[in-house]
Amino acid sequence: MTEKPLEISGRRIAVAGLGVSGISAARALARLGARVTVVDGGDSDAHRARAAELAAEGIAVRLADGDTLPEGTELIVTSPGWQPQSPLFTAAAKADIPVWGDVELAWRLRGPRAAPWLAITGTNGKTTTVRMLASILDAAGLRTAAVGNVGTPIVDIVLSDEPYDVLAVELSSYQLHWAPSLRAHSAVVLNLAPDHLDWHGSMAAYVADKGRIYEGNEVACVYNTADPATEVLVREADVAEGCRAIGFTLGSPGPSEFGVVDGILVDRAFVDNRRQQARELAEVTDISPPAPHNIANALAAAALARAFGVPPQAVREGLRAFRPDAHRIAHVADVAGVSYVDDSKATNTHATEASLAAYDSIVWIAGGLAKGATFDELVLRSAERLRGAVLIGADRHLIHEALARHAPDVPVVDLDRTDTGAMTAAVHEAARLAQPGDTVLMAPACASMDMFTNYNERGDAFATAVHGLASGRAVSEQ
Incomplete structure (x- = not known):
C-alpha cells in the first residue's frame, strides 16, 4: 500500500480516548498544528483532571460523549480498545472519514531516516518477547526501545529528537486492526488462541487482524511451528520480494528454523548453509525462568534479532540480562x-496451559472472571500434573465443573468468597494440599476484576500471602 503524504497542520482531527496513547496522540498532533478535539465517554475526577491539562495546552476535550462526531472532523485517531462498532466510527464511515490507530499515526509520522520496526503479536507472550528482543538489541549496542502496547507511547518515540537504530514493537490485535499501512522489517505471531472475541466479533476476524502484522514484511516472517495457524498467516501474507518464512520450535530445528538441541538454542536460518549448519546462540539456562513457553518466547526474539543482523553473542548476553516483568511465572x-x-x-x-506445563506436580490456584471461556480442554491437558486445586472468584464454578468431569480424583477446595482476603485463605489451603517438591501455582485462567483492580494487585496479594505463610511457619518451627 502506498502511503499518502501526511498533512497535519490545520486539519481537524478527533482523538478517541483520554488514556495514555490518546493523550500522547493529541499532544503530538497539536504540536504539528492540527486542530484537535479529544472525545471520551468518561467523566470521572481523573478524566476531568486530564482534560484540564490538555485544555491548558489548547486542546479541546469533550467528556461524557464519546459517540458524537465533532463537527468538521477530517480524521479520527483512536486509542486501542475502542470497538469498531462504536457509534463514533459508524458516523465516520458514513461521512467517509478515515480512522487510524495510534500505531498507524506513528507509522505515518516517521521521518525519512526512520528506525525499522521489529514487530511482535500473539495471544500470549507479547510483552515478555518484546522485552527480550529489546534486551538483545541493547546488548548488540543498538539504540532501541520496547514500544507499542508496552512502555513509552510509540508516537512519542517516533517524534523523539534522538534517533533510534531499531524499535521492538509489541502490537495488540486492536492496534493492528487500525494500522493498515504498517510494513515491518520483520515480524512474528507467537501463537493464536480465542481472545477478545467480543471486540473482534469472531475468531476469524481476530486471527485476520493478528495476521496484518506480516503484510509487507521486508526480511522475515517468523512463525510458531507448534501453532500451524501462524504459518498459514505467513503463507497468506503479501510480503516484500525475498522475505523469508522462519519457524521456531522447542524441538530440533529444520532448515530455516530456530530450535533447541541438547539444551542449546540454535539458529538454522541465518547461517551460510542452513541445510548443514546451525549456530549456537544461548543455553536454556540463560533464560529466566526456563519454562517451555518462555524458551519459545526467547527463540522468537532471537529470530527477529538475527533477521536484523544481530550477532549470536549479543543474543546470549541479551537473554542473560533479561528479567521478566512482575507476575509472569515469578518464583x-x-x-x-x-x-x-x-x-x-x-x-x-x-496462557495458563503454558504455565501449568512448566511444572510436574501442582496445587493450582485459579478462578476469577472467565470472560466467556470454557475450561474442559485446559483441564484435560493438565490433569495429570495436578495434585490439587483451590478455586476463588466469581466464575470458579466453571473450573470446578471441568475438574469434576475430567479430573475427578483431584482434590478441590472451592472458596465461596470474592473478597480480596480470599487470596490469603487460598494460599493456606494450597499449602495444606501441597507436599514437598510440589509447586503452588497461581495461574488463574481468568481476569481479576471481580476481586482486584488488575492482575498486578492479584499477584501482589498472592505474594503477600506467601510471605506471610513463610513468616508464620518460620515462627512455628523455632
Missing part, C-alpha cells in the same frame, strides 16, 4: 519444600 518463595509461583498474568486458558 515468590520456597516454604517447607514447596515452591510458590505467581503467574497472575495468565488471564486466559492458553
